[in-house]
Amino acid sequence: MTRALELRQVSKIYGSGPTEVHALREIELSVERGELVAVMGPSGSGKSTLLTIAGSLEAATSGQVLVDGVDLATVSRSDQAQMRRRSIGYVFQDFNLLPGLTAVENVSLPLELDGVHGKAARATGQKALEKLDVADRAHRYPDELSGGERQRVAIARAIVGERGLLLADEPTGALDSVNGEAVMRLLRAAMQRGVAGVVVTHEAHLASWADRVVFLRDGHVVDQTVAPPGPESLLASGDRH
Amino acid sequence: MSVPHALLALLSEGPKYGLRLQNEFESRTGEVWPLNVGQVYTTLQRLERDGLVETDGEAERSQKRYRITSAGGHELANWLRTPPDLVPPPRDELVIKVLVALEVPGTDVHEILQVHRRHVIEIMQRYTQVKAAAGEDDLALALVADAELFRLEAIVRWLDAADVRLKQQPSVAAAAVVDLPRELTRKMEVSQ
Numbered sequence: 001m002t003r004a005l006e007l008r009q010v011s012k013i014y015g016s017g018p019t020e021v022h023a024l025r026e027i028e029l030s031v032e033r034g035e036l037v038a039v040m041g042p043s044g045s046g047k048s049t050l051l052t053i054a055g056s057l058e059a060a061t062s063g064q065v066l067v068d069g070v071d072l073a074t075v076s077r078s079d080q081a082q083m084r085r086r087s088i089g090y091v092f093q094d095f096n097l098l099p100g101l102t103a104v105e106n107v108s109l110p111l112e113l114d115g116v117h118g119k120a121a122r123a124t125g126q127k128a129l130e131k132l133d134v135a136d137r138a139h140r141y142p143d144e145l146s147g148g149e150r151q152r153v154a155i156a157r158a159i160v161g162e163r164g165l166l167l168a169d170e171p172t173g174a175l176d177s178v179n180g181e182a183v184m185r186l187l188r189a190a191m192q193r194g195v196a197g198v199v200v201t202h203e204a205h206l207a208s209w210a211d212r213v214v215f216l217r218d219g220h221v222v223d224q225t226v227a228p229p230g231p232e233s234l235l236a237s238g239d240r241h
Numbered sequence: 242m243s244v245p246h247a248l249l250a251l252l253s254e255g256p257k258y259g260l261r262l263q264n265e266f267e268s269r270t271g272e273v274w275p276l277n278v279g280q281v282y283t284t285l286q287r288l289e290r291d292g293l294v295e296t297d298g299e300a301e302r303s304q305k306r307y308r309i310t311s312a313g314g315h316e317l318a319n320w321l322r323t324p325p326d327l328v329p330p331p332r333d334e335l336v337i338k339v340l341v342a343l344e345v346p347g348t349d350v351h352e353i354l355q356v357h358r359r360h361v362i363e364i365m366q367r368y369t370q371v372k373a374a375a376g377e378d379d380l381a382l383a384l385v386a387d388a389e390l391f392r393l394e395a396i397v398r399w400l401d402a403a404d405v406r407l408k409q410q411p412s413v414a415a416a417a418v419v420d421l422p423r424e425l426t427r428k429m430e431v432s433q
Binding site for chain 2: 040042177182185188203204205207208209210213215217222223224225226
């Protein structure tokens with residue numbers, strides 16, 4: 001089966017000579033469809049760089065990035081841009097909604113940019129908002145929405161259409177822990193529909209929603225969790241009180 | 242978890258049999274804390290001896306219906322308002338392991354920190370699975386799981402902070418290790 005995302009020996013170097021910075025070093029990472037992977041690591045470990053390279057927002061210095069089995073380096077710039085619009089969804093910490101557009105216009109924008117007719121794009125956008133329980137906010141502008149609602153709209157925009165890969169950088173932003181958890185539940189629900197996800201977070205309680213947690217340090221993948229044995233193992237440990 | 246006070250709380254709603262108390266205890270703590278029926282009866286016996294609960298008479302223990310007394314009500318009200326002991330001595334096993342690791346030649350302390358970080362996050366994943374499977378409306382389970390998750394997250398944050406501190410001043414960290422626990426214990430005792 002084709003993996004939704006595969007990074008093979010990916011390295012990223014910024015600058016050159018004495019100012020050279022190795023942001024990523026020979027990263028190997030695969031994400032299956034339906035899998036949610038969290039990336040954790042200290043500041044400067046390369047988490048955000050990994051995400052931008054996975055989403056083809058910037059190019060790797062060496063190595064291969066495959067999205068749905070397609071090596072990004074082998075396709076033209078315009079095809080890369082099309083892949084970004086059609087296959088990859090992004091969620092950012094600060095939501096990145098356009099203030100002059102309503103919720104449904106924000107969500108349907110990537111489809112319209114991709115040539116989908118306005119009415120059809122907005123109908124698809126409306127469906128994405130329904131999946132995230134914010135359909136009744138479709139015609140509100142971002143500054144008329146609460147923080148939690150704005151993030152739901154941002155996630156709707158990231159999963160609208162047939163996108164198979166969702167990349168999120170600190171997606172719970174400044175939300176409190178309960179609203180942050182709601183965002184993670186929504187991401188998990190998207191994975192259950194077959195979307196693959198990579199979430200960068202520094203909060204362990206949010207990372208624990210992932211199927212797998214990958215740890216970065218100084219640009220290397222240093223470790224990852226193994227599949228949890230299942231919730232019943234907690235109960236089997238007996239009465240500890 | 243104080244089982245006696247949890248039972249008093251359940252009895253504050255009205256008289257109940259031991260078996261029902263066991264069921265309610267488990268369901269209301271999100272079934273994360275199992276409690277066997279023997280523990281329930283032993284605890285009830287002690288509460289009865291101390292005058293905090295009473296029964297109707299001399300029936301078999303499974304036939305006895307327990308009621309909270311007014312002394313039991315006072316005890317429960319006091320317990321709810323008494324802060325738990327949040328200032329244990331700094332003899333946390335994980336802290337000690339890391340302090341010891343600093344002194345063992347050839348040990349990569351960052352690797353030791355990562356082993357523990359991964360282990361804690363794997364436990365957190367299991368609690369989150371429990372919460373995810375239960376749905377958003379199971380309040381008791383969410384509260385119990387959150388308590389464990391945030392306690393475990395505090396450990397991860399400490400491991401992260403230790404990682405950064407070690408990176409910033411590896412030689413100082415190694416030199417300071419010997420007297421640190423004793424000094425910290427002394428300071429905590431003075432402040433209490």
